Amino acid sequence: MSSDPWGRVDETGTVYVRTADGEQVVGSWQAGSPEEALAYFERKYEGLVVEIGLLEKRVKTTDLSAKDAQTAVDHLREQVDAHHAVGDLDALRARLDKLVALVETRREERKAQRAKQSDEARGAKEALVAEAEELARSDQWRAAGERLRSLVDTWKGLPRLDRKSDDELWHRFSHARSAFSKRRKQHFAQLxxxxxxARRTKERLVSEAEALSNSTDWGPTAARYRDLMSEWKAAGRAQREHEDDLWNRFRGAQDVFFAARSSVxxxxxxxQTENLKLKEELVTEAEKLVPVTDLKAARAAFRSVNERWEAIGHVPRDARPKVEGRMHAVERALQEAEEAEWRRTNPEARARAEGLTGQLQAAVDKLRSQIEQARSQGNDAKADKLARELEGRQALLDQALKGLHEFGG
Structure with a gap:
């Protein structure tokens, strides 16, 4: 008879293993010595040890599913419970019990993780729906349309929720996009x-202007042309492909009439030469308003100049484009100054400029502190590298401060 701490072989060749519940029959061995029998079943035990160790590693370090892990545990437990190995089987059962507990913990962790991801996805989709519904009421057709397309791409990148919730949110999201598209289509159809x-109205005005171009009834016809011009301005713009052609015909008809009247x-x-001289003096006066330094005063001064301009009357036809062009240049400068003033006082743009300046100032301050620290530690290479980075950030800060100064801040 032969034995070791976990098993023995009796005189009949029966192999036993010792457990907490007493000895259990492992099997019968007739092919060799008792020592060989124990060694054989001890190797089977070592095989179980290796398999359990591998499963423990897979559970701890891979994304092995709880179901597959439990199946593997049950398979190993069957082998341990079959008592076909010699070794500390109770220790193996304890390890399997711990493994079951670990699998269950991982199952709960993954369940909680999935619930968290679902909550995050729900929150993200609800935010997308809220923004889409807000955009659906927007009249910024291009910007809102581009943003809605961006929201669709974001939606596609989010995980699905339960079918009912996902379908309900998608229905709201899709409805908001459809509502925006319908409003935009109606807007451009109306436009x-x-x-x-406007095209039909201007074609009628052009026809009348062309019919009047050969009139010699100078006073009434000139008055009618002024009326036609007022109607033209009130008609609004036609399609781009028609507007310039209609205007050239309309203006050409007037030019024919007024040229004939001038010759007569x-x-x-x-x-008219004297008028030209007066208008040139007024243009010179108006041009002194540029560049605009006091918008309110410049606007009032230009209004005064313009009123006197309108009261002067016609100038020689060949001189008109140049003098009117100079006057229009001053008017455009005033308009640009008004737009610049609006941008300067725009609180949203100012807030963005202040926020950018604050971020850059903080970055510059941080870099300066890091440079001082590097110098104090004798790390000149690091300090020099940070100094080069500081130059770039300082340049951006100077640019941002300049922009902020334009807001009066």
Whole structure:
């Protein structure tokens, strides 16, 4: 008979293993010595030890599912409970029990993680729906349309929720996009209709202007042309492909009439020459308003100049484009100054400029502190590298401060 701490072989060749519940029969061995029998079943025990160790590692370090892990544990437990190995089987059962507890813990952790991910996805999708519903009421057709397309891409990147919740949120999201598209389509359809109406109106005005171009009834015809111009301005813009052509015909018809009137009233040339001189003086006066330093005063001064300009009358036809162009240049400068003033006083733009300046100032201060610390530690290489980075950040800060100064801050 042969034995070791965990098993023995009796005189009949029966192999036993010792457990907490007493000895259990492992098997019968008739092919060799008792020592060989124990060694064989001890190797089977070592095999179980290795398999359990591998499973423990997989559970701890891989994404092995709880179901597959439990199946593997049950398979190993069957082998341990079959008592076909010699060794500390109770220790193996204890390890398997701990493994079951670990699998259950991992199951709960993954369940909690999935619940958290689901909550985060729900929150993200609800935020997308809220923004889409807000955008659906926007009249910023291009910006809102681009943002809605971006929201769709973001939605596609989020995980699905339970079917009912996901379908409900998607329905709201899709409805918001459809509502925006419908409003945008209606807006541009209405705009197209308005431009088509403007085209028809301007074609009528052009036809009348061309019919009047050969009139010699100078006073009433000139008055009618002024009325036609007022109607033209009130009609709004036609489609881009028609507007310039219609305007060229309309203006051309007026030019034909006024050129003929000018030739008939040649004696008025002297008056028009004097008018040109007066308008040039007014243009010179107006040009002194540029660059604009005091918008309110410049606007009032230009209004005064313009009123006197309108009261002067016609100038020689060949001189008109140049003098009017100079006047229009001053008017454009005033408009640009008004736009700049609006941008300067725009609180949203100012807030963005202040926020950027604050971030850059903090970055510059941090870099300076890091440079001082590096110098004090004798790390000149690091200090030099940080100094080069500081130059770039300082340049950005100077640019941001300059922009903020334009806001009056």
């Amino acid at each position: 197209d209709a308005q431009r088509e109406e 009233f040649a004696e008025r040339d002297a008056e």
